[in-house]
Amino acid sequence: MTSLILVTGGTGTLGKLVVPRLREAGAKVRVLSRQAREADRDVEYVRGDLDTGAGIEAAVRGRRFWRLAQAPSYPGRTGRR
Numbered sequence: 001m002t003s004l005i006l007v008t009g010g011t012g013t014l015g016k017l018v019v020p021r022l023r024e025a026g027a028k029v030r031v032l033s034r035q036a037r038e039a040d041r042d043v044e045y046v047r048g049d050l051d052t053g054a055g056i057e058a059a060v061r062g063r064r065f066w067r068l069a070q071a072p073s074y075p076g077r078t079g080r081r
Contacts, residue, residue: 004028006063008050010043011035019043032059 005022009015010031022029023042030044031037032055037045048055 004030004063006030006032006059008032008059011037030059030063032056 005027007015007019007022007029008031010019010029011033015031019029019031028044029042030046032048032050033045034047034049036047039045046055046059048059050056
């Protein structure tokens with residue numbers, strides 16, 4: 001597997017499990033994160049926010065696959081801590 005895969009929520013509870021699995025399978029991984037992070041040799045991070053739309057265009061540019069990894073929403077829950 002050599003495709004670059006975008007994982008939203010890649011730093012969250014589920015994403016922390018998904019991203020290493022993708023790397024182990026040989027995928028190049030880009031993670032959309034609300035917090036700025038430095039890229040490492042295995043994962044590229046793009047700052048953005050699904051709630052506001054900030055950074056989304058840059059994150060998906062040229063991507064063929066998109067994996068959404070986030071906890072389910074509940075009424076009254078914003079997803080922010």
